[in-house]
Amino acid sequence: MDFWNAITLITNYILIPGLSYGCQLALGALGVTLIYTVLRFSNFAHGEFMSFGAMVSILLMWYFQSLGISVYPIPTIIIVLPISIIITISFCLLIDKFCFSFYRKNNSQSVILLIVSIGVMFFSNGLIRLIIGPDDRNINDGERFLLKAKTFKKMFELNEGLAIKMSQSLTIIITLILVTFVFWFLNKTKTGKSMRAYSDNKDLSLLSGINPEKVVLIVWIITGMLACVAGTLYGLDKSYKPFTYLNLVLPIFASAIVGGVGNPIGAIIGGFVIAFSEIIITFAYRRFLGYLIPENFLPETLMQVLSTDYKIAVSFLILVIVLIIKPTGIYKGKLI
Amino acid sequence: MNKHKNRIILTYGFMFILLLLVGFLQSWNVSLAILNLCIISAIMSLGINIQWGNSGIVNFGAMGFAALGGLCCVLVSMPITNSVWQLGGFKVLLAIVIFFIFIFITNRIWKFFKHSPKKRIFYSVSIFLIGFMTMRLIADPAIQSIESFESAKTGYLGGVNLPIIFSWPIAGLFAAFVAFLIGKIALGLRSDYLAIATLGISEIVLYFIKNEDWLTRGVKNVNGLPRPVPYEIDLQNTDWLIKLTENYDLSIIVVSSIIVKLAYSSLFLLTLIIIFIFFETVSKSPWGRMMRAIRDNEISANAMGKDVKKRHLQVFVIGSAIIGIAGAMMTTLDGQFTPASYQPIRYTFLIWIMVIVGGSGNNYGAVLGGFLIWFFWVESEPLGLWIIELCTSVLDDDSLLKNHLLESAAHMRLIMMGLTLLLALRFAPKGIIEEQKRI
Numbered sequence: 001m002d003f004w005n006a007i008t009l010i011t012n013y014i015l016i017p018g019l020s021y022g023c024q025l026a027l028g029a030l031g032v033t034l035i036y037t038v039l040r041f042s043n044f045a046h047g048e049f050m051s052f053g054a055m056v057s058i059l060l061m062w063y064f065q066s067l068g069i070s071v072y073p074i075p076t077i078i079i080v081l082p083i084s085i086i087i088t089i090s091f092c093l094l095i096d097k098f099c100f101s102f103y104r105k106n107n108s109q110s111v112i113l114l115i116v117s118i119g120v121m122f123f124s125n126g127l128i129r130l131i132i133g134p135d136d137r138n139i140n141d142g143e144r145f146l147l148k149a150k151t152f153k154k155m156f157e158l159n160e161g162l163a164i165k166m167s168q169s170l171t172i173i174i175t176l177i178l179v180t181f182v183f184w185f186l187n188k189t190k191t192g193k194s195m196r197a198y199s200d201n202k203d204l205s206l207l208s209g210i211n212p213e214k215v216v217l218i219v220w221i222i223t224g225m226l227a228c229v230a231g232t233l234y235g236l237d238k239s240y241k242p243f244t245y246l247n248l249v250l251p252i253f254a255s256a257i258v259g260g261v262g263n264p265i266g267a268i269i270g271g272f273v274i275a276f277s278e279i280i281i282t283f284a285y286r287r288f289l290g291y292l293i294p295e296n297f298l299p300e301t302l303m304q305v306l307s308t309d310y311k312i313a314v315s316f317l318i319l320v321i322v323l324i325i326k327p328t329g330i331y332k333g334k335l336i
Numbered sequence: 337m338n339k340h341k342n343r344i345i346l347t348y349g350f351m352f353i354l355l356l357l358v359g360f361l362q363s364w365n366v367s368l369a370i371l372n373l374c375i376i377s378a379i380m381s382l383g384i385n386i387q388w389g390n391s392g393i394v395n396f397g398a399m400g401f402a403a404l405g406g407l408c409c410v411l412v413s414m415p416i417t418n419s420v421w422q423l424g425g426f427k428v429l430l431a432i433v434i435f436f437i438f439i440f441i442t443n444r445i446w447k448f449f450k451h452s453p454k455k456r457i458f459y460s461v462s463i464f465l466i467g468f469m470t471m472r473l474i475a476d477p478a479i480q481s482i483e484s485f486e487s488a489k490t491g492y493l494g495g496v497n498l499p500i501i502f503s504w505p506i507a508g509l510f511a512a513f514v515a516f517l518i519g520k521i522a523l524g525l526r527s528d529y530l531a532i533a534t535l536g537i538s539e540i541v542l543y544f545i546k547n548e549d550w551l552t553r554g555v556k557n558v559n560g561l562p563r564p565v566p567y568e569i570d571l572q573n574t575d576w577l578i579k580l581t582e583n584y585d586l587s588i589i590v591v592s593s594i595i596v597k598l599a600y601s602s603l604f605l606l607t608l609i610i611i612f613i614f615f616e617t618v619s620k621s622p623w624g625r626m627m628r629a630i631r632d633n634e635i636s637a638n639a640m641g642k643d644v645k646k647r648h649l650q651v652f653v654i655g656s657a658i659i660g661i662a663g664a665m666m667t668t669l670d671g672q673f674t675p676a677s678y679q680p681i682r683y684t685f686l687i688w689i690m691v692i693v694g695g696s697g698n699n700y701g702a703v704l705g706g707f708l709i710w711f712f713w714v715e716s717e718p719l720g721l722w723i724i725e726l727c728t729s730v731l732d733d734d735s736l737l738k739n740h741l742l743e744s745a746a747h748m749r750l751i752m753m754g755l756t757l758l759l760a761l762r763f764a765p766k767g768i769i770e771e772q773k774r775i
Binding site: 041042099102109110111112114115116118119120122123124125127128129130131133134154246250254257298301307309310312313316319320323324327332 | 394397407476521522524525528531532533535536537539543544547614662680681685688689692701735743744747748749750751752753755757758761762764
């Protein structure tokens with residue numbers, strides 16, 4: 001029994017939160033990686049694109065709520081996703097047209113584009129705060145839990161409960177669908193293949209008649225879609241606050257780099273590596289060990305590698321270590 | 337050459353008039369407050385400029401160095417807390433020394449097993465973990481007893497009770513030391529990676545400062561740092577000031593705070609001038625020429641026998657030291673150390689906007705950028721309000737949209753900064769004051 005209690009504890013506090021947070025990071029990292037491979041710059045504004053997507057979703061959700069449309073127990077925000085994806089994509093395309101395309105045509109250094117993306121970050125952050133305000137908003141209007149801790153305890157007669165939030169399960173399902181779609185698109189369709197060719201060797205692909213405008217367009221469409229969904233899911237899982245997305249950029253970069261920049265599979269793996277290591281390193285193992293070893297052997301301390309205050313710092317730490325020891329990441333990506 | 341000089345005089349004059357305008361229209365207190373932070377921003381942007389403008393190093397870690405500078409103010413100027421030291425201060429020191437010894441051993445092992453990657457990772461990771469655990473075992477109880485000692489008042493080790501002005505050079509040295517360590521490990525990376533790595537490291541530094549309460553009091557803040565200049569309240573009791581204000585019929589409160597601010601300004605201005613002259617000399621010297629050569633073409637500079645890695649490290653250390661000094665100055669001006677107030681937008685990216693808008697690669701441009709951008713960062717709130725009022729003047733007074741926009745006018749600041757950066761990059765990529773072509 002104690003063994004199962006321990007397993008439940010780990011599932012409840014590490015596995016499920018790690019999976020859903022990992023999904024959100026993976027979606028973000030996939031967007032960053034795609035932009036990097038095709039457009040050749042690190043997009044610091046990606047967090048703001050996510051925030052923008054989430055904001056559009058919230059505005060649409062309010063409109064739908066005022067119309068009285070709801071799909072209880074699923075949160076209303078999920079059904080507005082298709083519309084907000086389209087709006088986010090248009091926003092990305094506008095930004096590209098007015099900010100990035102000029103430097104792409106001039107063949108500017110990637111650092112310049114990086115600085116441009118910081119300008120975009122400032123601008124969109126201000127715009128978002130201007131439209132929706134800086135407040136914290138809870139946007140989950142559906143059923144909160146898919147599986148309540150109490151029900152689980154009763155079902156299996158355990159001390160530890162297992163709770164699965166609606167937002168967590170939705171995150172995992174939607175991520176699965178989206179990632180499958182993106183990989184199918186990149187690997188199986190002709191447009192996807194032309195995109196990969198373009199990122200592998202720009203000159204050669206231009207010679208073989210690939211239209212660069214089209215490739216760029218498609219990259220932004222996919223990135224906008226990923227950003228919008230990732231932002232909305234993150235807001236649904238935690239709560240929506242424009243400021244948090246600013247701090248999300250670095251974990252996303254960490255995921256992309258740890259997995260290997262320029263490698264879509266790497267981005268997904270990197271997202272989970274970062275998410276799980278954040279949770280595993282800051283988790284207090286005392287209660288877990290309490291189930292497995294006799295009480296007299298149990299040490300006094302919480303059995304925590306780092307305190308929970310350092311949760312986000314862990315991702316930066318991993319980022320820095322990976323950058324120094326193996327800059328190509330887990331799956332050999334490109335060197336920036 | 338002449339055109340360059342004219343432009344400098346013109347833009348600096350414009351900046352001066354802007355500050356005067358604020359003095360006449362708003363108040364002299366506001367104007368001087370802006371001026372003080374303008375000077376600090378100018379010093380920070382000089383620091384970034386020597387790294388990016390002169391040598392092409394992308395350092396996104398300004399926030400971390402500024403915070404370290406602020407920490408130095410606390411460590412130098414706060415009174416010693418003997419009882420806390422006896423409680424556990426020495427134990428913490430011991431733990432830190434042990435940890436560094438283990439890091440040193442790890443480094444040796446890492447180098448020793450050059451040819452067997454598996455052994456290398458296994459041994460160095462396990463030695464590091466042992467070191468980390470030993471440190472935690474020794475330090476944790478000591479830290480707990482330090483933090484629980486009168487935690488509302490002290491709860492940290494305190495400083496060494498020196499005049500706060502000493503903290504400026506010490507902050508420079510401290511930031512230089514940290515920059516040396518960071519540069520050693522991170523400078524091998526290429527531009528984008530270096531940007532992300534330095535940003536990450538600065539966040540780690542900040543997390544450390546926020547959470548290690550025994551050293552910094554963390555988010556509980558350190559208030560009441562001593563000042564290098566007299567207090568307003570003391571000035572208000574001096575005879576000459578009382579007489580002066582009575583003669584000219586001025587408010588003594590306003591005058592005393594203006595005097596204090598002027599005292600700060602002159603201290604800051606002196607520092608700025610010293611640093612500026614140093615940088616001007618440096619960039620005219622052979623060393624400066626070499627740095628620009630490395631920036632413009634790293635490969636050929638390398639082929640000419642220049643030690644690119646070493647030069648980069650040098651310039652990274654110098655620039656970061658300057659930012660550390662500016663950070664200490666800022667904390668001195670605030671009179672308190674608030675770790676939660678450090679954000680990358682304000683302390684890293686804004687400084688970058690200053691350098692790029694002002695003109696990277698020349699010190700006059702960097703200083704101008706610091707002044708101009710800080711000025712608009714502060715003044716964009718009233719300016720944004722004015723723009724929004726202008727744009728919405730056609731709407732009804734009670735329209736929802738107008739009220740919403742007026743309420744959130746404060747966020748215009750970020751939009752304006754973003755637009756400034758984007759427009760500058762597009763239409764004046766060399767900045768307001770261009771770098772001179774030197775032969």
